[in-house]
Amino acid sequence: MGHIMKAAVLYEAGKPLVVEEVVVADPKEREVLVRIKATGVCHSDLNCARGLSRGTMPLILGHEASGVVERVGSSVSRVKPGDRVILSWAPACGHCFYCHEQHPALCDSYNYAAGQGGLWDGTSRLKRAAKPQETINHFSCVSSFAEYAVVPETGCIPMHEEIPFAVGALVGCAVTTGFGAVVNDAKVRAGDCVAVIGVGGVGVNAIQAAAINGAETIVAIDVNDEKRAVAEKFGATHFFNPKTGDAAEYLRGLSHGRGADSAIECTGRPPALTMAYNLVRPGGTLVVVGIAAFGEQFTVAASTLPNSQRKIIGSNYGGGVPEEDIQRILSLYRKGRFDIDSQIGERIRLEQVNEAFDRLEQGVLARSIIEFA
Ligand SMILES: [Zn+2]
Ligand SMILES: [Zn+2]
Known part of the structure; x- marks a missing residue:
């Protein structure tokens, strides 16, 4: 079961990502399979790839992304196939101490998942196509340097049709x-x-x-x-x-x-x-x-x-309720009051991700965006 897709896998910090075939499993009950359309190359990805922050390898980086819902788990109600979404890199459970305290980016369930390199049950939906016994870890419940991602339902933030995917991706991390x-x-x-x-x-x-x-x-x-x-x-x-x-x-x-x-x-x-x-x-x-x-x-x-x-x-993910901030930002953007278009730098293919990391390290003036057909 599941899809075979192309993804960029980090096997070892300090080494280039390897673009290869990965099997992504079907979404579980409260999960969503998203076809990634655009994903930004952010410093948090770079830090992990270079070994400056912790990550459990092998893993698929990428956490600033937008896409289209492909398939939903049996009890998902927030989105349906065909919906355009921004992915949240800190999907909240809604019922832990921090969620009740209005600090969803500190959510206990999310932190457990991210620490395990999995989704909320701590397990991964990703494995190598060449060696199916080898699991690949998720990164921040997103892992968008790939054609598809399985994410928790609350990681999907609905996005209006007139918002370009590259803009949505940037709003998923740097802008917010x-x-x-x-x-x-x-x-x-x-x-x-x-x-x-x-x-x-x-x-x-x-x-x-x-x-x-x-x-x-x-x-x-x-x-x-x-x-x-x-x-x-x-x-x-x-x-x-x-x-x-x-x-x-x-x-x-x-x-x-x-x-x-x-x-x-x-x-x-x-x-x-x-x-x-x-x-x-x-x-x-x-x-x-x-x-x-x-x-x-x-x-x-x-x-x-x-x-x-x-x-x-x-300040983490804007320090507030990211989903609400995202809607405020999109409203400003649609009224022409918040410039996101000029933040988009070169648009590249997944295979160019390592070059994008090198340029980010040298200090580029605008964001590299990986786009998918
Ligand atoms: Zn980021
Ligand atoms: Zn929570």
Whole structure:
């Protein structure tokens, strides 16, 4: 039973993904088989492929995706075959402690599944076509570097027909992560001074969300001067390269000597995290979005934390209810108020995924999107 499909498999961190035939099983009772149409190549995939984050191999990466429902399990009611969907990389169960606390991205069932490299029962629907006794693990309940994915029912977020698949894919991760960090965690208000560190797939969305929320001063900070034009296109009012001076001093100069009301750190690099903390004003908020390599630490002068009443908030998948944020973003997009089209870089085939990783590592200006027929 099941389909034979083409997928990119990671066998060993640090090695290229191998595109080969994989058998995807039929969806169980509360699962959905989705035909993938578009999937972005995101830093979280790269980190896992390079061994900077944990993953149980072999596995199929890819977590920023959209597609069409092909088949549904016997008790699925949320979607039907033919529906267009965005896939969630943190599908929630709806009844654990964290789901009740309105933190579905921390869902216990999801975390168990992701930790096992499986779906909610902890088991995989993927195996090698050449060696059917060998199971392949799922990644974040998505695994979209493949022609098909079996996902939990709640991992399917319905998408309006007029939303292009590439746009839907980006909304599945980078857009919602950056948007939510600003709206839910930094709670940016009209007139604010906001710093965004790292002008990448997430950073441009943080910049754009800050602009929509009425921030007066939006400072994009990046070590690559080529990012200035991109940052300004999405609404940054200033650009600063920290190699050229002291970012905290620069921010104070733009904010009545106070510092930024909030900083959104999107790189995950420890020195950038320390810098970001230091440029936030007393009482302001550092939102940490970028994911550091496993085991890395960052330091702040401990005495400054109580005295300055600064807040440090970790932000995962936008920090709110991702599904609701996704609908808000799609509504802004459809009204022409949120630019996602310009975030789409080259459109590639699955076989080019390793080259896309190399380019992402070098710092590309827009997202590579793998498209399927
Ligand atoms: Zn991602
Ligand atoms: Zn839950």
